[in-house]
Amino acid sequence: MKLNELSDNPGSSKNRMRVGRGIGSGKGKTGGRGVKGQKARTGVAIKGFEGGQMPLHRRLPKRGFFNPFSTDYNEVNIGRIQQAVEAGKLDAKAPVTVDALIAAGLISKPRDGVKILGNGEIKTKLAFEVAAASKGAVAAIEGAGGSVKLLAGDAATAS
Numbered sequence: 001m002k003l004n005e006l007s008d009n010p011g012s013s014k015n016r017m018r019v020g021r022g023i024g025s026g027k028g029k030t031g032g033r034g035v036k037g038q039k040a041r042t043g044v045a046i047k048g049f050e051g052g053q054m055p056l057h058r059r060l061p062k063r064g065f066f067n068p069f070s071t072d073y074n075e076v077n078i079g080r081i082q083q084a085v086e087a088g089k090l091d092a093k094a095p096v097t098v099d100a101l102i103a104a105g106l107i108s109k110p111r112d113g114v115k116i117l118g119n120g121e122i123k124t125k126l127a128f129e130v131a132a133a134s135k136g137a138v139a140a141i142e143g144a145g146g147s148v149k150l151l152a153g154d155a156a157t158a159s
Contacts, residue, residue, distance in 0.1 A: 071131075074098075074107040078137055079120015081106065095127040095149075113151065122146070 020031035033040045048055045081101075084090040089104040098114050101107045107114065113131025118140055125145035133141075138148050 071112045073113055073115040073132060074101070074109075074111050075115050075117050076101060076106055077117045077119040078122040078140055081116075081126070082120060082122045082124060085124045085126070092124050092126060095129045097129045116141070116148070 017027055018025065019027045020029075022028045030040065038044055038046070048057055050056070081090065081096065084104045084106055085092050090096065090100060090106075094100060098107070098110050101114060102110070115132040116128060116130055116134065116137040118134050118136030122140055122144045126141065127146060128141060128148045129151060130148070131151050133148050133150065141148055
C-alpha cells in the first residue's frame, strides 16, 4: 500500500448540496426556501415572533427573584460525621474543616462553606471550624465535649 492509494471508506463522506444552481440540480430556483414571504429572504431572525400577536414569553407572568448575595452552604448532619469518624474516614483529633470533609467524602466541593445540622447523634469529641451551625448541632457537639468555631468573613450565624 502506498500513500497515493489511501482513500476513505465508500459512503463515509458526501459532497455538500450546492443550492440555487439551476432547475436540473433539484435545489434550484427557490433553493429549498419554499416560496415568497419573510422567511424566504435572507437575514431573517424571528425566533419567538408570532405575527404581531403578543409572544408567549411576554404573555406569561414573571415569577421569583434571584438573590446574587445568597449563600449556598453544604449541609452536613452530625450523624453522618459520626459515621465517618467510626469508619475511619475522619480523624477525631484534627479539626473538622471543609477540606477534611471533602477528603472524607462527605461533601464534593467547597461552595460557600459548610453548615452543620443537628440530625443524628454525636459521641466523639470533635473541634469544628465551619461557616455556620444550627443551635441543635452546637448543643449536641458541646454536649459531647467538642467545640464549634464559626469562621469569620462568612455570613456565619448560628441559626
